[in-house]
Amino acid sequence: MEDAFSKPYDPQATEDRIYKKWLESGFFNPDNTPTFPGQETFSIVLPPPNVTGTLHMGHAAMLALEDIMVRYHRMKGDKTLWLPGTDHAAIATQSKVEKILEKEEGKRKRDLGREEFLKRVEKFARDSHDTIVSQVRKMGSSVDWSREAYTLDEQRNLAVRTAFKRMYDDGLIYRKNRVVNWDPKGQTTISDDEIVYESRKAKLYTFKYSAEFPIAISTTRPETKVGDTAVAVHPSDERYQEYVGKEYEFVFAGVPVRVRIVADESVEKDFGTGALGVTPAHSQIDWEIAQRHSLPEKQVINEYGKMAAGSPELDGKKTTEARAIIVEWLKSNNLLLEEKEIDQNVATAERTGAIIEPLPKLQWFIDVNKEFVIPYSNITGIPSGSATTLKKLMKAVVENGQIEIIPERFDKIYRHWIDNLRDWCISRQIWFGHRVPVWYRDGGEIYCDIEAPEGVDWKQDEDSLDTWFSSGLWTFSTLGWPERTKDLETYHPTSVLETGYDILPFWVARMILMTTYLLGDIPFKTVYLHGLVRDAQGRKMSKSLGNIIDPVDMIAKYGADAARMSLVVGTGPGNDMKLSEDKIKGYKHFANKLWNIARFVTSNAPASSGQRPELDEYWSAKADELEAVANEVTENIEKYQFHLAADKLYHYLWHEFADNMIEQSKLDLKDPAKQEMAAWSLRRILETNLKLLHPFMPFITEEIWGILYGDGKLLMIEKWPTNAA
RNA sequence: GGACCUAUAGCUCAGCUGGUUAGAGCGUUACAUUGACAUUGUAAAGGUCAGAGGUUCGAAUCCUCUUAGGUCCACCA
Numbered sequence: 001m002e003d004a005f006s007k008p009y010d011p012q013a014t015e016d017r018i019y020k021k022w023l024e025s026g027f028f029n030p031d032n033t034p035t036f037p038g039q040e041t042f043s044i045v046l047p048p049p050n051v052t053g054t055l056h057m058g059h060a061a062m063l064a065l066e067d068i069m070v071r072y073h074r075m076k077g078d079k080t081l082w083l084p085g086t087d088h089a090a091i092a093t094q095s096k097v098e099k100i101l102e103k104e105e106g107k108r109k110r111d112l113g114r115e116e117f118l119k120r121v122e123k124f125a126r127d128s129h130d131t132i133v134s135q136v137r138k139m140g141s142s143v144d145w146s147r148e149a150y151t152l153d154e155q156r157n158l159a160v161r162t163a164f165k166r167m168y169d170d171g172l173i174y175r176k177n178r179v180v181n182w183d184p185k186g187q188t189t190i191s192d193d194e195i196v197y198e199s200r201k202a203k204l205y206t207f208k209y210s211a212e213f214p215i216a217i218s219t220t221r222p223e224t225k226v227g228d229t230a231v232a233v234h235p236s237d238e239r240y241q242e243y244v245g246k247e248y249e250f251v252f253a254g255v256p257v258r259v260r261i262v263a264d265e266s267v268e269k270d271f272g273t274g275a276l277g278v279t280p281a282h283s284q285i286d287w288e289i290a291q292r293h294s295l296p297e298k299q300v301i302n303e304y305g306k307m308a309a310g311s312p313e314l315d316g317k318k319t320t321e322a323r324a325i326i327v328e329w330l331k332s333n334n335l336l337l338e339e340k341e342i343d344q345n346v347a348t349a350e351r352t353g354a355i356i357e358p359l360p361k362l363q364w365f366i367d368v369n370k371e372f373v374i375p376y377s378n379i380t381g382i383p384s385g386s387a388t389t390l391k392k393l394m395k396a397v398v399e400n401g402q403i404e405i406i407p408e409r410f411d412k413i414y415r416h417w418i419d420n421l422r423d424w425c426i427s428r429q430i431w432f433g434h435r436v437p438v439w440y441r442d443g444g445e446i447y448c449d450i451e452a453p454e455g456v457d458w459k460q461d462e463d464s465l466d467t468w469f470s471s472g473l474w475t476f477s478t479l480g481w482p483e484r485t486k487d488l489e490t491y492h493p494t495s496v497l498e499t500g501y502d503i504l505p506f507w508v509a510r511m512i513l514m515t516t517y518l519l520g521d522i523p524f525k526t527v528y529l530h531g532l533v534r535d536a537q538g539r540k541m542s543k544s545l546g547n548i549i550d551p552v553d554m555i556a557k558y559g560a561d562a563a564r565m566s567l568v569v570g571t572g573p574g575n576d577m578k579l580s581e582d583k584i585k586g587y588k589h590f591a592n593k594l595w596n597i598a599r600f601v602t603s604n605a606p607a608s609s610g611q612r613p614e615l616d617e618y619w620s621a622k623a624d625e626l627e628a629v630a631n632e633v634t635e636n637i638e639k640y641q642f643h644l645a646a647d648k649l650y651h652y653l654w655h656e657f658a659d660n661m662i663e664q665s666k667l668d669l670k671d672p673a674k675q676e677m678a679a680w681s682l683r684r685i686l687e688t689n690l691k692l693l694h695p696f697m698p699f700i701t702e703e704i705w706g707i708l709y710g711d712g713k714l715l716m717i718e719k720w721p722t723n724a725a
Numbered sequence: 726g727g728a729c730c731u732a733u734a735g736c737u738c739a740g741c742u743g744g745u746u747a748g749a750g751c752g753u754u755a756c757a758u759u760g761a762c763a764u765u766g767u768a769a770a771g772g773u774c775a776g777a778g779g780u781u782c783g784a785a786u787c788c789u790c791u792u793a794g795g796u797c798c799a800c801c802a
Contacts, residue, residue: 008762008764218802220802267802271801276802278802284800344800344801345799412729413728420798501797504797569750570737571738582737583750586750586764593765595761595762596762596764596765597762600761603761604761636741644740647750650749658761659767
C-alpha cells in the first residue's frame with residue numbers, strides 16, 4: 001500500500017501545493033510551453049471582475065468554464081493564453097467606498113476632497129484586487145499572471161485616451177446639452193443601461209392648466225407641469241385641430257406658464273385625453289418633441305431633485321412634496337378632472353437606487369449613427385475605406401457570422417439591443433475613473449489629445465468616463481494596444497469570450513463597438529454565454545435573502561475540484577443553474593472515489609513496460625470503449641457542451657471503471673494468464689481518464705499523476721489523448 | 726406593448742441533427758459488504774415527457790395553439 005494516498009482524499013492538503021507547482025513551472029505563460037509544428041493559438045481574456053469586493057459563485061462558474069477550455073487547448077498543444085485582470089468599475093466602486101466612508105466615519109467625499117478621496121478608493125480597490133487574485137488561484141485557474149492587467153492602470157489609460165482622441169477626431173464623440181438620466185443621489189449622469197425599472201402604483205391626474213385653457217392633459221408628475229412649454233396632440237386628432245399653432249399664457253400653481261399647441265406624430269390619441277403636456281427639460285421624449293418644434297425648455301427641478309421653478313411656495317421642496325401642493329391647488333381651483341391609479345415603471349439608478357430625474361445637461365456622447373470612413377477593415381461586407389457607422393459595424397459582425405454567439409438565441413437579443421441603441425452618454429460626474437482627455441481655456445478654446453496641452457491656464461474636463469468605455473477595449477488594451485505588439489498580433493482576435501448573459505448588452509456589445517471601430521476587426525470569434533447561479537430554490541443569490549453560497553467556503557469544505565464540477569454538470573449554455581451544497585458534496589464524493597480508484601490501481605497493477613499485451617474479449621472491448629469515451633468527451637468540449645463531457649466522465653469512471661472493470665480485475669489479477677493484461681488495461685484507462693478529467697478537476701488529477709509518475713512531469717502539459725477534433 | 730426561455734421520476738436535471746422498452750444523481754425500499762472506498766455494491770419501486778391538435782412509417786425531440794412559471798427589452802405621458 002502506498003503512503004502517498006491519504007485516507008480519505010484531502011483537497012486542503014493538496015490544492016495550494018499543486019497550484020504553487022503549476023506557477024513555478026511557468027506553463028501558464030504560453031511563451032514557456034513547448035511549441036509544436038502547426039500549432040494553433042487559443043486566447044481568452046478573463047472578464048475582469050469588479051474591484052468592489054469578493055468573488056461570487058457566478059465568477060466561480062466563469063473561472064471553471066474558462067479553465068476547462070484553456071486547459072483543454074493547452075493539452076491539445078495549442079499556444080494558449082488566458083489573460084487575467086480586474087475592472088475598476090468606476091461608479092460601482094466609488095459608491096461602495098462612499099457608503100463605507102459614511103458608515104464608518106460619518107463623512108462624505110467632499111469632506112475629503114478629490115485627491116484624498118481617490119486615495120481611499122484606490123486603497124479599497126487594491127485590497128479587493130488582492131482578495132480577488134487569491135480567489136482566482138483557489139479555483140485553480142491557469143491564467144497567465146505575468147500579463148495581468150487593470151482597466152485603470154497606466155497602459156490601459158493610454159489606450160483609453162487614444163481611443164477617445166480618435167473618436168473625437170472622427171466626430172463620433174461630441175459634447176452636447178441634452179436631457180440625460182440624472183441620478184440625484186449619486187450626483188452623476190448614467191447610461192440607459194444602468195437604469196433599473198421598478199413597477200409601482202402611481203396616480204394619473206387629468207386636469208386643465210387653467211379654467212380658460214381648452215384642453216385637458218394627464219400626467220403622473222404634476223410638479224413638472226410648471227415647466228411645460230407646449231401641449232402636443234396627434235396631427236389627425238380632430239378634437240384639437242382648431243387649437244394647433246395657438247399660444248396660451250396663464251399662471252399655473254403660482255408660476256407663469258406659456259404653452260403652444262403643436263401637432264406631433266408621437267402622441268397617442270387613445271392615451272388619456274390624447275393631449276400631452278410637453279416638459280422639454282424633464283422628459284426624454286418631450287425633449288425630442290421640443291427639438292422638432294423648436295420649443296423653449298424650462299428647467300424647474302435641480303440636480304438635487306428639488307424644485308427650482310421661481311416660485312417661493314415650491315422652490316426647495318422635494319418633487320413629491322411639490323406634487324402634493326400642486327394637486328391641492330388643482331383641487332381647490334376646480335381644475336382636477338380625474339385621479340386614477342395606474343401601474344407604472346419607475347426608472348431608478350442601478351447603483352444608488354435613487355429615482356432618475358431626467359435633466360438637461362452638457363455631456364459627452366458617442367454617436368452611433370454618424371457616418372465615418374473606416375481606414376482598415378477586416379469585416380466581411382464592410383471594405384476598407386468605406387463609409388459606415390458604429391451601429392452598422394456592430395450589426396455586421398454578428399449577421400455575417402464572423403462572431404458566433406452561443407447559445408444562438410442570444411444573437412436575436414443582441415440585434416434587438418442594437419436596433420434600440422441610442423447615442424451613448426459616456427461622461428460621469430464621479431471622481432474615480434479615466435478622466436475625459438479634453439482641456440478648456442478662456443475664450444471657449446477646446447483641446448482634445450492623448451497628452452495634456454502645453455502652456456498654462458488649460459483646465460481639464462472634470463468628468464470621468466463610463467467604466468464600459470475602458471472595458472470595451474479589454475481584448476486589445478490588455479495585449480498592448482495602441483502599440484502594435486507581438487502579443488496583439490499573435491492573440492487578437494481572441495478565440496472565445498466567455499461571460500454571463502446578463503452583460504451581453506453592456507460589455508459584449510461595447511467590445512464589439514470599440515474593436516470594430518479601432519482595429520477594423522472582431523474582438524473574438526465566439527461568445528459563450530453562461531447563466532446565472534441561483535440557489536436550490538431557483539432564487540437569485542443575494543445578501544438580503546441570506547442564501548449566498550460563498551465559493552471560498554465551499555472550496556474550504558469540499559475542494560475546488562468539487563466546486564468546479566458542481567458548477568459545470570447539469571447546466572447547458574445560457575441556462576441558469578441551481579446550486580446547493582449537497583450538489584458540491586456529491587462531487588467531493590466523486591473526488592474521493594477517483595482517489596480510491598487510483599489507490600487500487602497503483603497498489604494492484606504494477607507499472608508495466610507500456611507494451612500493449614494481447615487482450616481478451618473483455619479487455620479489448622473495454623479498450624474500444626475507452627477510445628469512444630475519449631472521442632465523445634473531446635467532441636463535447638469542442639461543441640461547448642462541457643456539462644455533457646463532465647457528466648460522461650463522472651459516470652464512466654464511477655460506474656464503468658470502478659464498478660465493472662475494477663471488479664473484473666480482482667478476478668483477473670489473481671490469474672497468472674490474465675494478470676498482465678488486466679494490470680496494463682487498468683493503468684492505461686486510469687491514465688487516459690486523468691488526462692480527460694484534468695480540465696474539469698485539475699488538482700486531484702495532477703496530484704494522482706504526480707504519485708503515479710514521480711518524475712516531476714506535469715499532467716497539465718501532457719498530450720490530450722485524442723487526435724479527433 | 727415586443728421578444729425569449731423553461732415545463733421529462735418525490736427533488737435536481739440529461740436526452741445532440743426525430744429511430745428499439747425515455748436515462749442519471751439525490752431521495753425511498755430491500756438485500757449484501759469492513760473493503761481500493763469515513764463518501765461501498767446489487768437490485769426494486771417510481772413517468773399520459775404540462776395540455777390539445779398537426780407533420781411523419783415513427784415525436785420527449787419538428788410545426789401550430791393553449792396553460793403555468795421565469796427572464797430580457799421598450800417606457801405610455
